[in-house]
Amino acid sequence: MFILIGKVHEFDPTKRLVHPGHSSKGTENKQDEKILIASKIAMEKGYEEMMKRYASQQKHLSKRPNWVPVRTRNAEEPNELTVTNVNQTRDLFRVEGFDGGAAEQQTSKEWLRTHNIENVKLTLKDLVNKGKICRPKTNSETGKLQQHIQFEAVDINEFEYKLNLAIETYTKRIKWLLQGSKKIFGLIKGQRIAMLVDCSDANFGFGRVSGFQDSLLHLLDEQLSKKKGLYLAAFGTEIYPLWKNAMDVNCRSIEQAKEWVSSLKPRGGCNLLKALKHIYKQPDISTVLLIVGSVPDQGVNVLCEYVEQMGVGEEKQIFTVAYDCNNSHTVNALKQLAEHSGGNFHCYATASEEQIYTGTDISLLLSEIQKSQDVINKIKSMRQGLLGTALVTVMNEICNEVAKLPQSRFLPRPPGHDLPLQIDVPQFIPHTSEAWLAENGLKAKGLDLYQVLAPNAYSYREEFIPVIRKTVQSQVHQKAMAQFTWHDGSTKNIHVDMTQLFEYQKQLGATVKIFEKRIDWLSLASRKIFGTITGKSVLILVDLSLSNTNYLAHIQHSVRLLLEQQMANKEYFNIIIFGTEIKKWKPTLVRPTPENLQACWRWILDQQCSGSRDFMGGVHAALENDEEAKHNVDVDDLYLFTSGIPDQSADIVNAYLEEACAGRNLQLHAILFNVDDYDAHGAIPGRYANITKTAEVLRTLAHTTRGRFHWFRETGIIESDDIAAISLEIEKALNFSKKCALLVESVKKKYNIEEKYKNEMKALCAPPKHPALPPGTIMKALPAPKHKTMKQREDSQDQDEGPKALTWRPSSAKKSEEKLVARIRPQSAVEHRPSKDPMRKVKSTTKPQQAFFYTDNKNDIGAVYRKYPNSKSVRKNIKMCMIPDKEDQLSTKEWLRMFSLHKLKLDLNKMVSGPDCRHVSKPVRTLNKVVDARTCNIFPTVNVQGTLKHLQLLPSELKDYEEQTEKVLRRYLKRLQWLLSGSRRVFGSVVEKKIVLLLDTSGSMDPYMDELKKELASLIWDQLQRHGIKFNMIRFSKECERWKPKIVEPAEQTCHDAVKWVSTFVSNGNTCTLDALEMAFEEPDIDAIYLLTDGKPDSSTALVLHEVEKLNTDRNVIVNTISFNCDDSTANSFLKSLSKSTGGRYHHCHHTFDAHLFAHKLLTEGFVDHECANFSEFISFPAIPQQHPALPDFESDDLRLLGKEITQARRYLAQSRSYRAMYDSLRQMNDERGPPSHSCVTVGAGNKPRPLSAKP
Template sequence: MRSGYTQMMTKYSAQQSALSNRPKWVGVRDSSAMPPDPLTVTNVSQLKTLQDAGEIEATHSDTQTSEEWLKTHSVDSLQLNLKNLMDKSKAVRPSTNPATGQLQQHIQFEAADINDFEYRLNKTIEMYTKRIKWLLQGSRRVFGLIKRSRVGVLIDVSDANCGFGRLTHFQEALMHLVDEQMAEMKSMYLVAFGSDLSPLWANSMDINCRTLAQAKDWVTQLQAGGGCNLLKALEHMYKRKDIDNVIVVIGCIPDQTCQFLCDYMAQLGVGQERPIHTVAYDCCNHHTHVTLRTLAEQSGGRYQCYDSASEEQIYSSSDISLLLREVQKAQIIINKIIGMRQGLLGTALVSVTNEINNEVAKLPQSRFLPRPPGHDLPLKINMPNYYPTSSGNWLGKHGLKAKGLDLYQVLSPNAYSYKEEFIPVIRKTVQSVVNEKAMAQFKWHDGSIRNIHVDMSQLFEYQKQLGATVKLYEQRLDWLSSGSRKIFGSVKEKSVLILIDVSMSNLSYLIHIQHSVRLLLEQQVANKDYFNMIAFSSSVKSWKPTLVPPTPENLQEAWRWVLDLHCEGSRNFLTALRAAMENEEERNHGIDVEGVYLFTSGVPDQPVELCVSYLEEQCAGSDQRLHVILFNVDDYDVHGAIPSRYANITKTAESLRALAHCTAGRFHWFRETGIIESDDIALLSQEVDKAINFSKKCAMLVDSVKKKYNLQLVERKEKEKEGELVMRPASFRPSSAIRRDDDDSTGGSHRPQSAKDPMQRIRRPKREFFYTEQKNGVGAVFKKYPTQKSTRKGIRFATIQEKEDQITSKEWLRMYSLSKLKLDLNKLVSGPDCRHVGQAVKTLHKVVEARTCSVFPTINVAGTLKHLQLLPHELTDYEDQITRILRRYLKRLQWLLSGSRKTFGTVVEKKCVFLIDTSGSMDPFLQDFKKELASLVWDQLYKYSVSFNLVRFSKNCEQWRPQLAESTEENCHDAVRWISALVANGNTCTLQALELAFKDPTVEAIYLLTDGKPDTSTSLVLSEVASLNTDRHVTINTISFNCDDSTANNFLVTLAHENGGRFHRCHANFDAPLFAHTLLTEGFTDHEYPQLPEFGGDDLKRLADEIATARRFISQSRSYR
């Protein structure tokens, strides 16, 4: 017993010793441990849920391809297909079709199920649309979504892809790819391939800041390198084991065929799961798209297409096409639901919907519309503390004329008319020159030129008053654009009646109408003497039988009446107007309606002419005014209520404006975003514009005076340097060289030199007198001696402004021709004609030759022998002048041959119709012609604000717009889209196109763009156009596009010249720009080389003739020296 106990104690001691000697416990590190799955932390058995979710990996949608994303978001996976819809139905006993006598299957749906199913489908389509937009952003638009973590990129650097200016845009796209998507990869391997391969690195590199910088630097150094050896590039990429996804970016057709590439890659990729992501970069070749699509599908990859010229091509990409297919599938199911609601799949659904509609019809219409806060609360009436008035009456007291701030009122005391009179003594027309001595010239409001004495302090004070007045106008504009005045304008009459349009077309805007009337009652009606309201649709409903005072009780009662209004019927405006203006009870009480305010959103049921006639008759001899407020609503829904008389918003505004103005009322047009048109605001805006114009004219006057003073100061300093008594040498020329340059002079015979200046003999030196110290003695100091007027005129310094004017060459040369610039060499070099014959002298008994024949050299000028009157240095000055002018002519020629002017000439009119020939003969040039037309729209029409219209004619005629449209940015974009859709076919119906253009009464000029003769007789076209244009005087300009038929060109020349227009001809191969460039760079050493090209157009031909004349004058001047 004791021995057993001893053994037990010994064993226990050994166990305690072992426990005390064991190693210490080490804590578990959980920093890198995976968190437990949420589905496992539960006491409920979730085995089946875990098994179902095991195959689905939770991944962010931004890293999923469309195929992966649609596994959980497709129509089928969301249980929104047609089978799921039919599962919600109930089979009902079949019924017999009364038309056929056969049994018809009857299916019944719950309305709630159908509405919920349709809502989910629409939300799904919205989800697909958002993902498509996401795929079209950033680098995904060009290269698609890059998948996998280790990628190899093959970049096409062939001549076809990197040439023709494409390299810069290609490099920018690649830089965006590296920044946006490559930075998210684990590793990448970049290879550029053309005829040969050029990898960036020897191995695949991990992504970090350094490798990304190297990649972007490598992209910027890419250069074109021969062909497109795609086979060699793919073979190189498939040999690498450190990549799992291959991206191929190609911009041209590969060197190998599609079949060869696909067969080779099928063999090379056996046993490898390495998809190829192909990208067609800005390539329009069909074979390239087929090859890349086949490679992607064969390898299990995806295909991406990007074409900057065609936006539709990008929707053929793999990711986007899958989404579009799901959108189409969802839309088909929605169409099925619409068919069900129309009873196409049974009648039960219709009966359920009708029961619901009957319950809804019992509720007020405004119950279902959004309403502002406190809409149903009583009015918060504010008594106006101002005297209401229209802008016309307000400007009568505060306008520029009323305040004496009209610029012509301010300047009239110091304004003097320009005078020009004939002096019989000197037989010349003398013009007043006081404007150059002490005044500035200014164009008066009647078009005349007056000389203004400029008072700088007066103009400064005037500018300050103008600024203060403009601020006052801006304050009133802000006031008119706030509160109920933004909706109704300023209600100025003391007794007013409000007509409210509650037709069915305003059903969606009933709350807005009620809120607008609420603002009017709160802010502008409380200070009136009387008021009333009439609501009209097909019938007329009046609040009170007569006008009543606007007491707080009446205003609250009127507001409650407005809240009970509902929309129905059409717009019986004339009945409402008669109820407002022919109220016998009001006349018996001696109450007259002064102002009727019509609040409507469309045209009346009655014709506008009938309404205008009634208003003019009713308001004749009275002070009644109709003011129209047009509420701009969105266009009517074709499935909703259509008014009895429909007009677009422009026609509606024109009709209602006529109603208001026929009674001297005001027109106000607004929408939720603000005021569109208001007579009150228009008057103020005109006054502000007038003030700004006056301010600009003041600034011009001040600048002209400053320039004059600066010039006088410079001249005074120069004279001080030369000395007061030093006379400038004067150059003389023989009296025989004197000619009359003044076109207005009427002197007939030659006068002697002494008769030229009758005041010359009595001129005296200018003196300054002073008193001496000897009694009344007077002394004098000579200040300036009179200068002898030169009888010889030098070469005039001619200048032409550098800015090009948008005018015809005829008008331009009328200002800047050699004759107008006084540079006609034939007139400069010669004086009076010499007969070069001897005369018998009786005392000497012989014939003596004229002395001038031996003194002056003789030259042939236009077939007449004359004496040269210019000295060598004057000829040199003349050559410098005309060389400078000739260079300016050549710059003008280059400008006429640049942009759209090369094809269409210069568009100088402001309201034009362009007739575009799209017959079958235009087909070879149609694409180039479209580009030139687009250039014309932006280069000239948009830039110079030309109102225009386009008409296409071939076998028939088609207009872009029914009338002329302003050249806004939106209209120009629409015109370019219309031009891009033109197709060439059919005949050439020129006469019908011209007749269509003449139907527009506002057109000023017609531009006929064609490549040949019309189908009808040319004489018939000329005679018909002459009869159409007899009273219109519309300018017809013709443009010959790549036409070498002399008969057709002669017809176009005749058509243009007979109608006051210009002819322009566009050649396919034209070397005029080369001619101008050669002359500007090589100079004018030879007047025959380079030879001037032959111009067919009027503008170019006139300018070319002047250039040829200038070159000939340079050659003659050199020969005279």
């Protein structure tokens, strides 16, 4: 390819030169005149040459870089060994700017000296110089001559490529200038910097101080810490310097500078002229960094004149920065100051991102990008035939050859696209998912839940009994069956067989895995594109309309996979391509032999895209084929592979297919290839519809003929009838599994775990007859028991399911008790009444209750037991604790009501306080000493809440207790991690269903605004949308703004709108908390209000509490408060009072505590406290301050209650381990002392084991 550029030149007729004739007189004088003229000409030529040499010297001098003054202050003399006579300055200047380090230290003006398009020769003039001048030609229209310049296509493309690279380089430098502190203050040039900071009241207004100070600290760390010298001064009405003179940059000076920046405060006005006067008096300064955020007190002209006058002979450059200032006069003044001093100007504004591009560095780069883009536009104009006023002709000798190539040659193709097919013959005939489920589905395998439960299901019946002449309703004995809703809506009584349901669920799980494997199989290879090809005689309709030009290679590759993987086991096949024209590979269906498949693939490779989608023409060619009718070959399945709707109307197509398929076993399967939307400049199809409408039309088209619909794109399957059928079967299996779980749960509620191990019912023996009272015994009448007392006794007997523990009593206590009973009660009462002695056998006095009924055998009467006697009491074991793994959206208070240590019966103090055998020491007069009971050397003695008790829990029981406590403690830690994860870390858990969020956006929230936006987005998606919580939001600062008029459902689009509204938050103004609460109480139907703030309200806290109490008199709306990054104890106390007064919860986010690390340490250590490793170093009870790791003092209500329970569980765990260690110690002491003694071992609060009394 080459380009001819012609330019018209007009030629005037050549005029003849007329020479003056020679006169005959004054020949000698003429000779002298010639000599004078020759000498004059020679002098003029010499003068011109001299001037040219002078001009070249001046030009050479002008190219030299400006003289840089040498800094001699505090300079050291060079070492004589480093002095050389080689001049390297010219070489250093020549390579300056080419290395990366130097480029980072250069301003854009210095950097562009070596990187602009003039220097890299990418201007339009350089492009024209690449052309080759050809012989002029005559224009046929004007008759004038045209000069032609020929360009090679390689040069044009390379030139355009270099321009694009240059634009990319400029763009990268702009991005680099917008990183870190350079985005706010620009690139600071120089080695010894004096920074002047505007500390006026306007610049340090409300909400700007913290952000401004953070930016200055970032500037010190990133740029100024790399300089050699530094001088800092703040100016307002007066000047406030940090040092008297400039200081060398080191760690000490940088730390002083940071402390100085952190202590900046408003200083009145903005006296910029006084600051400039002060800084020009400072010696040894190369660059002045002037940061201004308000309007200066002086005018622009005064400041510029002063800088211009003081800058004479000075090398101080002023780099000006307009920090978040929207005043045009200030921006203009700073820009002029930078221009007069030879420095740079930079503008930063948070409200407008466009202002940052007005700075000197970035504006120069944008100007260079614009120049490069102009040259590229000129190149495009040349290719279109115009270049300014010149005529451009583009000649392409290979255009005709390129047009002959197929379109797929220009598209990216997979490797081996043109190679022959690698045919793989399938080993079985595939089926549709509907046919496959008929053989392998739940109903086919007898795994339908109703099939399984049918033999044990009994319907409710009501019949007339002739014998008793009554209508009798069927009844189920208590706990015998469970009610279950049948598939027809009726309720049936089910006998639940646990073993059967367990086996059934195992089979369900195995079947679901088979279903998932089939889904994976359907999503692989060519089945991902076409689905399963199930018919014996198959015809493929492929859409090659012009709108599919860009996807021709993909369509060809899809057909290749189909021919390789699914066509070899068919009986007949054929392929028809339809666009505007209809093309058949073969006139009729043919056998899928390897030769035919390879020939078909070669034919596919030669096809091109053209025209629109004449679907009806393709269907006519497929269904109305006379040649196939002659050979009695019918098409079983017709597969349509397309990316859009047909040219014909959907009603016409559906009516034709419905009529054509009548009486024939023919099905049309539609495959939709999801392509990107059509380009407005490309081919437009005959009929257009969006992808949703297209899918709807093709789905209807397939279902009309009992076919299947398949929709896919490059990333995967979007919709498939085959996969949908399997997914529906999986959902049915999951539903059956859930119903099984409900049945098991209903049975568990009726039967306790202990009832599985109850003894079989035995006949009760008649109670023994009481012997007659001995003579002389006076029988005193006992008062009849009250109804309430009897009821309590019956209840206690009903609840006492397990046998009670048998306790050993000393013989002395037994005898004294027998005497006391005999003295008070008669002998009969002593013998037959329950004794307090636990070693005595207790007989049950509870009689079984029977219910009588008539049988079918005339007047025969039957009986059933309705109430059984309680079993004997034995020692109670440690119960197994069951806490669900799924976290409930409940407050910690509600959660602990169900799963606290007390509710789980893991209160160790209560368990060891139960035995009646107290430690008793009595004085013996004969021995003159205090003697302990005999139980002291059998059971250890512990101090429980100030009372000495004999520990009757055995080591095995203590070990079981520790196992259950560790299990519960792990569950507590898991909930603690859950409460401190996600949005619950900041907002706590939202437990109400209708809430209003009050969000503080005052000026004090400015440093945390980005964090607040991020956490609010997490709250909306993590809790509100997931749990279906209706919500509304109100932001408040100096005024309140409501997001929606009322609370809304958490739909997906609504949540997107909420996140978008939150992203617009800007912090400013005061904190009108009371107005926000009043607006929230205007919501008619809410359960709770969540107030998030970082401090106290503007109004009185007592007033806010009083008004909230008044507003909430008849509403009972809960107000939950959230302290967001607030360390003010007064403000937090107000929030606690507000939440407590309304029954709400207080939450304070903890940023320093890592719940995952705490849980990891506790779990890896195995809940072992190092202080309890040896029995001689017991931890103290009840407080355990030395446990590690330790929980922080949570302020949040939810975290505080859970942390308290975790601490209590750890305390009980350590206490139980100490009890077990006591048994070992007691055993060792007994072994050492020999025979048993009356001594006992006690452990109190923080005490080591010690004997209570000496060995007698």
